[in-house]
Amino acid sequence: MEMKLKAMLMAVAAGCAVTSPLAAKEDVTAEIAALKAEVAQLRATAQTARDRGDIQNLFSRYMYLHNAFHDPEIVPLWAKKGTPGIRAQYSNNGVYTSWDSIMAYHAQRPNPKGKLVFHYLASPLIEVAEDGKTAKALFVMAGVESGLTDVEAAKQAPEFMYVKDLLVDGKRVWMHEIMVKYGVDFIRQDGEWKIWHFHCYEVARSPHGVGWIPFAAKSQDNPFADDLMYFGEDGKPVLMPKPDAPVTMRNNPYRTDTGQTLDAPPPVPYRTISETFEY
Numbered sequence: 001m002e003m004k005l006k007a008m009l010m011a012v013a014a015g016c017a018v019t020s021p022l023a024a025k026e027d028v029t030a031e032i033a034a035l036k037a038e039v040a041q042l043r044a045t046a047q048t049a050r051d052r053g054d055i056q057n058l059f060s061r062y063m064y065l066h067n068a069f070h071d072p073e074i075v076p077l078w079a080k081k082g083t084p085g086i087r088a089q090y091s092n093n094g095v096y097t098s099w100d101s102i103m104a105y106h107a108q109r110p111n112p113k114g115k116l117v118f119h120y121l122a123s124p125l126i127e128v129a130e131d132g133k134t135a136k137a138l139f140v141m142a143g144v145e146s147g148l149t150d151v152e153a154a155k156q157a158p159e160f161m162y163v164k165d166l167l168v169d170g171k172r173v174w175m176h177e178i179m180v181k182y183g184v185d186f187i188r189q190d191g192e193w194k195i196w197h198f199h200c201y202e203v204a205r206s207p208h209g210v211g212w213i214p215f216a217a218k219s220q221d222n223p224f225a226d227d228l229m230y231f232g233e234d235g236k237p238v239l240m241p242k243p244d245a246p247v248t249m250r251n252n253p254y255r256t257d258t259g260q261t262l263d264a265p266p267p268v269p270y271r272t273i274s275e276t277f278e279y
Contacts, residue, residue, distance in 0.1 A: 069111040091226040094243020110232040119143035127267040136267035149235025175208035183279035204254040
């Protein structure tokens with residue numbers, strides 16, 4: 001017995017302490033807690049990645065439907081009627097703050113023969129809120145818009161909108177290259193992401209063969225570009241309806257007499273929507 005006790009004391013003296021059952025249990029509990037925290041963090045990271053993909057798909061779907069004039073299919077991509085704070089801004093003329101005024105644009109744009117709209121998205125910058133309730137995104141868009149306008153209808157638009165001295169099938173021709181930024185806030189409703197705030201920042205427009213600098217020199221002080229909603233049947237210009245409220249965040253389209261500014265601020269990581277800006 002004395003020899004066993006002596007051996008145990010020697011082991012302790014050598015630094016080989018005997019672990020008690022209580023200490024071992026505490027170690028296991030701490031390890032399980034650490035693993036649970038790691039799993040929770042991994043789940044949150046995976047959910048954020050999935051949310052970013054869903055948001056990018058949502059807005060890409062919006063653009064594909066917009067290009068094909070499938071406007072009624074765009075309506076369900078928006079937050080539901082009655083959602084507080086819903087709004088859209090297309091120019092510096094004002095903001096549309098009611099579901100009905102926003103959806104009027106998507107009721108069904110005319111799709112006359114010879115018209116082409118082809119917008120494509122790039123450079124998505126997406127931030128999902130830590131609380132998972134909202135998300136913010138900034139996209140760059142480039143593309144073309146073109147069509148044919150009845151000669152009489154063309155008189156309702158400025159001459160600089162059309163290709164000079166060109167008729168196709170007896171109609172005036174407009175062919176524009178366009179560059180835009182979209183700032184969009186999304187909201188999660190019933191487990192799905194929806195468009196909540198929509199802000200179109202036109203950067204520059206360039207009629208084919210003209211270029212954006214000469215075009216800006218002619219159009220930058222003409223209100224027509226801000227007022228135009230689209231060219232409808234027979235190319236007749238259709239103007240935007242009266243907005244519901246004044247703008248709070250102005251666009252900065254290219255002008256020959258000013259420099260560029262950061263009119264569409266990139267989203268940054270945020271915890272909840274009340275702690276950041278809104279598009």
